[in-house]
Amino acid sequence: MHEGLIIDNLLNPTILFFFLGMIAVWIKSDLEIPQPLPRLFSLYLLLAIGFKGGVELAHTGIDLSIVKTLLFAVISSVVIPVYLFFILKQRLDINNAGAIAATYGSVSAVTFVTAVAFLQNLNISYGGHMVAALALMESPSIIIGVFLVRQFDSSASSGAKRLGISETLREAFTNGSVVMILGSLLIGLLSGQRGSEALTPFTNDIFKGMLCFFLLDMGILAANRVRALRNAGPFLIIFAIIVPLIHGVLSIIISMALDITEGNALLLAVLVSSGSYIAVPAAYRLAVPKANPGLYVPMSLAITFPFNIILGIPLYFYLINQFH
Secondary structure (H helix, E strand, O other), X not given: OOHHHHHHHHOOHHHHHHXXXXXHHXXXXXXXXXXXXXXXXXHHHHHHHHHHHHHHHHHHOOOHHHHHHHHHHHHHXXXXXXHHHHHHOOOOOHXXXXXXXXXXXXXXXXXXXXXXXXXXXXXXXXXXXXXXXXHHHHOHHHHHHHHHHHHHOOOOOHHHHHHHHHHHHHHXXXXXXXXXXXXHHHHHHHHHHHHHXXXXXXXXXXXXXXXXXXXXXXXXXXXXXXXXXXXXXXXXXXXXXXXXXXXXXXXXXXXXXOOOOHHHHHHHHHHHHOOOOOHHHHHHHHHXXXXXXHHHHHHHHHHHHHHHHHHHHHHHHHHHHHHO
């Protein structure tokens, strides 16, 4: 692998701000991003990415390649939590197996945004439909994970099963991040180039600055969360690196077979290899309260997320170029 890709990625200001957040925790600094600003940064990033994706989709339209890409994205979000659940339940209880399976079947919007910034730095284009892929992949694994838990958890009553599925469906489809990304995509699609020109200073010029602030907060949060994995043993830590890596490589192979362009192939690999630390905890807090968030949240946030933004993205891009 070309070391320059990793070095360039590590020296990217957004990644360096992530490290700054982690270092601040390690040296016991009082540096923090005051609430509710992190939530605002998250909504802004989803708005900007969704809107630009909608504008791009208005330019390109929908063709067979886009349909193939979206179909692959949805199938991935269905297959991954199913097979991971049956592997994890050999080592963990049913509730935690379902939560971790859903975590790695769902996606990380922030990892996606970081990959978009990576492509922009290299002047490589990507399709606006990839934003739709992000939105479509977030919910199916949440629903499937809860369904599997209800089916295999003999201690749950039938009434609890109905309530759990109902609440999970509501959380999955009305989750703020899903509403924002899909709503922004639709607005960008409807307003087209005129809307893009009107919002350019907001959606383009300040994008990287907002991403720096957000990743600074992510670094602080990740450094605090990683402590929760100390008593979990090596299995989950290794899982949080190896399994996403396998998913990313398999995604690249399938993307090349489907003749998906390199920018879109990278974003697909990032989506398939990422893990949710926003949507899944929000849904599972209600639907599967017995699952331990001290396991599935730090796995995705403190292990998989840093691995992907530091090494995963340049590694996947290198492999895509090798296959091409």
